[in-house]
Amino acid sequence: MQYLEGRKYVVQGIFLVVALIFLTRLFFMQVLDGTYKLAADRNTLQRLVQIPYRGLIYDRKDQLLVQNTPVYDLMVVPREVKQLDSARFCALLQIPIEDLRAGLLAAKKYSRVKASPLVQNLTTPEMGSILDKLMDFPGFRLQARMARVYRTPNLAHALGYVGAITPAFLEKPKYAKYQPGENVGISGLEAYYEQTLMGRRGVQYKMVNVRGIEKGKFRDGEFDTLSVAGQDLHLSIDTELQAYGEKLLAGRRGSIVALDPKTGEILAFVSVPSYDPKLLTGKGSGNRYMALLRNPDRPLFNRPLMATYPPGSVFKLVNELVALQLGVVRPGTGFECNQTLVKCTHRHEYPANVSLAIKNSCNPYFYQVMRAAVMRGLSRNKFEDARLGLGQWQKMVKSFGLGEKLGVDVAQEKRGLIPSPEYYDKRRGYHHWNFKSVYSLSIGQGEIGITGLQMANLMAIIANRGYYYTPHFVRGIGSGGPLPQFQERHYTAVDTTLFKYVIPGMQLVVDSRGGTGYLASLAEFGITMAGKTGTVQNAHGFDHATFAAFAPVNDPKIAIAVFIENSGFGGTSAAPAAGLLIEKYLRGKVAPYRRRWEDWIMHGNFTMNLH
Template identity: 85%
Template structure:
């Protein structure tokens, strides 16, 4: 019995020792979290998050576009603030007392024990002016970090920008590890690749006295972790081509998107009006952002991804391919230029085949092409027949990457619209009478010439031309060709095939070449025949109910071995052959030859300063 009694005390003792170890460990862990102050010699434990070095961004030729520069943030831990002389503090920092009160209120709401920003983006001279006197204000400390610096005034919409994380961001699971005052990618590639660029945070635990003077590492740094730098991004963008495109369209409204058809890599991504990405960095960036946001020219609006337009006559290429696949036309099918069906814009030779029809952009021809594709006698009732035919047409058109997000590595992409039978059912439903009005091909024929309800983005149009250049397939367009030492993300390596047989694409390309290089072609101002380069393209003039028509042109070159596909939209610029075509021709010349011939500077001036309501002569 005595032996058992003694054993009981031994067991109890073991449990007691284990409990003491656990409680001691728990105590120290709470200290590490910053929730306790150490009583010994009035030292305080600081948990300092080490923000990793953010990855850099380069263009396709390894030119540095985005780098990091040191800045400093003044942080506050509300719990540590004692008897603050706000007037003296604000005089030191040169900030209004109202701003200080607002910052302290926001900091207390966020956390009383974690640091929050009071003043951000202090420069080295700013820091030198306040550092000696900051010790008089317990609870305030300086936190160094690296801010973004943009070495190019171009590509703002694609690069995006980095800014202080907002309370709304902090509530999202993706940003659970972030703290108030830290920076995060807000838009563009900076946001899409945030996890890649940011890297992994580190943590240091330091002892400081009541005046904020460092007293050394806590327990020799055994609880510290090292930060890991973010990975660099290597873009497919050609910085010289991008700058040239922005120069051409400066002062206009519109977009240019250029793609390498074989890889899906985006070579140029022009959106105008635009802004210098450096405007959204450093002190005062919030005010500058609001000025851009309220600018009536909408420079923050990302036109290649977010503006949807009817594609105009460029869409005739897609309709022809669908009709060829359905077997309702052949490359040699003739149709009359019957202007009783729909008006044609100019007199031209009879469209005896598809090449002539594409070259002359004959509206009545493509009216009859779409009618043959939709109205196929699949139902005895003409309304049901149109419903069935349009559903089949829509499915095939969407296989070109239209009517859905392509999946580019940017978050603000719009779907566009390829209307379905259900769309027209809704459109023609009479709410007052509470009954469905029937519709037939005559109600949707404007789709034949890329007008009406259809809407696509500049990126989608460039991708359609890349698909035609590849004879029936595309790789999802993307900006990043390499992450760190690796390649692009897996989804940007896969081929996507359309619903049209690859063997049929060859039938529309000769007509596209005639658009540019043929005598009297509508896109002759994009011709590079003088350099031995054949351009295959299509002009478009998009009706605009709110003003002068929009101009568009889409092309690829060289026609037999495409290295660039391009789409140009210029708002309120009239005929596509007059404005958009020469802009595309200059961009293609710049990319393929590396320069633009001096004698073509007059055409550059026309794009930048010309009156597009008048015709360009002598080019």
């Protein structure tokens, strides 16, 4: 019994010692060391997130396009707001009392203990006018940040814009570190390269008194972290070429995309109607955005990436290359201009070879080319022959980057459509269609749809004789070079030796008498060009006009695609526009006597001058 009684005292002693240790530690934490008290008291310890300096954006000549300017946001912590004099507060901020109530309600819904923005984008003078009086309103403080300034009125659809992060964004894991009131890239390059431009946030812990006056760093900055500025973007865009392209198409609807075939760098990216990027910055940007959104001209619509159209006669080049690869035609193969098959809109000599067929854009010729490629007798059933032949045709066409996203470094890119046998099975029924049902594909009409970017890339492929680099805007980040994914060659399913057979015909289109694209010719300056016109049928109005080309032929420096809606024949409107842009890029200027074409493109009535 004495043994058990002794053990009881030993156990009690152990518990007493442990309790004394805990009590001593607790006394030290709560009384002697103020760290935990301060951390628990939101009135005396503030955690301030340091937003890094957002990276700048330059063009290919290192001209600054996008920079930063300081602005201030009035933040509120709902729990700390005490006996607010609403009338006086609204008079100070010059805001309606309804906005104050709505802002406070939104802040409470987000968090009663965390800061959220009440009034944003205050300028430095506005900040100075309220700073001294703000101490009379506990729970409110000013927070500095950098806002975007767009130095160019052009390139809006590529640059995109920055805006306050929305609740929907905050719910995504990608934006877990963001806080209400912070800016984030919403569209274009600003959104695609958000993590690169944003940099890394820092944090500072400061002690303040109950009136919000700063009393110094907490623990001498022991827990602070420094922010890291975002990296700059160096674009491939030629600002002068971009501005000239937007000038030419002002008042029209359409797109222009120009590439450097040797790199895939985008030189110009025109989408019209457009808007000034400055409209989506500063106070009232939300209202201006809604006005743009409601505008019937759809200025926010990114046509080079999102508008898909039948390519028209430009697509004949792809069909010819596929047929050459399959061996069903040769460069010297000729087909009669048999208009019982399909109407031909051009008067021309007998298309005895591919060059003359391309020059004259002979519809019956290319009808027969595609029929030879698709109806190769792979079975004894014309319906099954069409299915098998079209399936192989589609795979080869898609290798040109058509019907697929190319992977450009902005969002919202559309795939377009290169129809498959399954597509027609679904629409028309299995074995209920054959080549005669889909022959319009042979001349770039029907269900097929491609984007302006894809058409420009097609020209880059032909210029390179069979391969392309993924089109991209950013040629360097910080002091670095191109991203690895933009340095990889993508080859088509057509042998590189076959591309040389379509180029002479494309030269005849531009530089020969009677060529459909002669208004684009720059032969007088010693610049050789290979191109193709297109007139795209439109069931809802006048036909669309397109022209695609590259130059110089033997040392390609630019590939371009021009698409102008409701402008009729491509040789009348799109071709001279492309010629001016290529002249501007290669010569650095447009000859004065050729500027008469500028007025024609901007103001001419194309539909009255159809050939």
